[in-house]
Amino acid sequence: MLACAGLLAFVELGTGGWSKAAPAVRVVHITEHDFHISAPRRIAPGRVRFQVTNNGPDLHELIVVRDPSGAPLPMRADGLTVDEDALDPETMGSLEPGAPGSVRGLTLRLRPGRYEIFCNMAGHYMGGMHAVVLVG
């Protein structure tokens, strides 16, 4: 219920607030499920809205980082989870863990480059929840 309300508020802000002044926001559909992320391989630069659907059954978050090198992401001491602190300067945005069945939006302005999107809940990254999105 709260999530729905939050989502509605977000959608209103996203469409009503910017539709006049700013150029149109492109919507990119991203689907998460245990333990995989489906996203388009390549998208155009500029304002983009990631519409993230969690198909469950577990909860999932979404973190977007710029990663031009293509090298493996830095890991924490446990060797199993991504070190988000080390990636902080390159982090474009993130969504907190969302319940199964939820649909959430994340609006970003993306320059051309290579981006990695992933879920960093315990074991999810190593379990396969990561994808590369090329912009431009």
Added chain:
Amino acid sequence: MRAPAFSPYAARGRRPIVAILLTFALCSTASIGLSIWQTARSQHRADVLRVAERQQTLASEYVQQVMLAHEGVRADPELTATILRLSTDALLDGGDAPAVPGNDDDARLSPTTDPTVRAQLHQERRLVDDMTETGAAYLAGRPVTSVPLSAHEHLTTTDPLTRLRVLAMLTADVALNTSRTIVAESDSNIANLIVMQAVLGVVGLLVSLTLALALIAATRRQTAHFRSIVDSSTDLVIVLGDGGCRHVSRSVTAMLGVSEDAVLGDGIVRFLHPDDRSLVRSAQNSGRAEEIVFKLVNQHGEWRTLEAHVTDLRHDRGIRGVVLNARDVTERVRLQDELVRQAYHDGLTGLANRSLFRDRLEQALARSARGGGSVGVLMLDLDGFKQVNDTLGHDAGDQLLRVVAERLNETVRATDTVARFGGDEFAVLIDDTGVDGEAVAQRILDAFAGPMSAHHLLVHASIGIATADAGGALDHLLRDADVAMYAAKQRGKANWVRYHGSMELPVVGHARLGGELRRALDA
């Protein structure tokens, strides 16, 4: 259809009271039932939550035990794997979740119905299977990459321990999130319960309030009806108790012409006739059922006579007093007095009539018999009255009789009785032995000497005097006076004669004849 009979007592109140009690009973039962049900559910949910959270720890322990066993240290990862599997099954489909040795007890669980939780538990079961299969392969020295993964994991690493740790981490994560979902569901259930309890309470309160208001309105209506009946009654109700007058009906204040406050308490004493105060006080003190008659004065100074029935309701909690149910009998008493007066007085002159005269004479003779002394009677007949009637008419005759009555009253003392026996025949009772009958007779004759009435008539009287000593008979005395009066008439006009024994026989016959003739003429 016939209108329902009016009942002044609150019989109609029973139904709303029963309805109010039923509403309260229903709402309370529903509320208590809900609480008991929810408490039982909470108890069960606590077990579910404990088992669900336990899975997280057990997954980590499993990895440690596999590692220890691999190092040759004595450990039992298979037992942990079994507990993990059985617990997941129990959470999903109900049944016993086994105890963790040295940690907690087993728990009997019901099947999970929530679809989100079920989906997460299914995933948890798949992950447990993947993890324990991998652990077993690792311990058996088989290649872990050949273990089929059923939970859609995409493990890229080939290192067995890393694979095992990732699978344990995923198992723990799903177990943790399952617990969170259960808690969230439980929270929403509790919120729903609170809303339901609140709705029940409000509904119960509103229904009860409505019924109570209806009851109050009905009672008020009934009281109003009853009050109207009491207030419109002409009966006068006075309640006397501790502290004086406790209540008076509207009819009492209307009769007295004062406000209720003026009568309540000791105020009523002011309106009571002084002679009646002790009577009313004794009725108030005794409460004896009786009829009492007393007088109250109204604001115009008019005395009203009340006849009241006394009822003792001092034991009645609603009354706590002696009730006087009274009627205003002033008019009736006045009428009675008037009838009595008419019965004993002459309508034309207002003098006593023959009955009253005989009554007074009887009393006087009785007194004389007790205390000695004598009683005198003067019998008086007007001379030539018939001519007045015949020549001037009956009105003039009546007027003349009234003047004669006045003169007689003026001549005798107040204690003497003057009576008109009818026609032009009068009598005077001299109730005192010391008074000289002849002197009175002479005074009467003197009083008649002047002209009477507007017609300047001269009227004279013939007077017979008789006196009885102690023990004298009434009829004898009257007859003697009559005889003497006729003797006086025979002797000439404006005369008096005292009776003496020798005049009795020859005159009696004449007197009787004269008396009868006169009565015939008067009729």
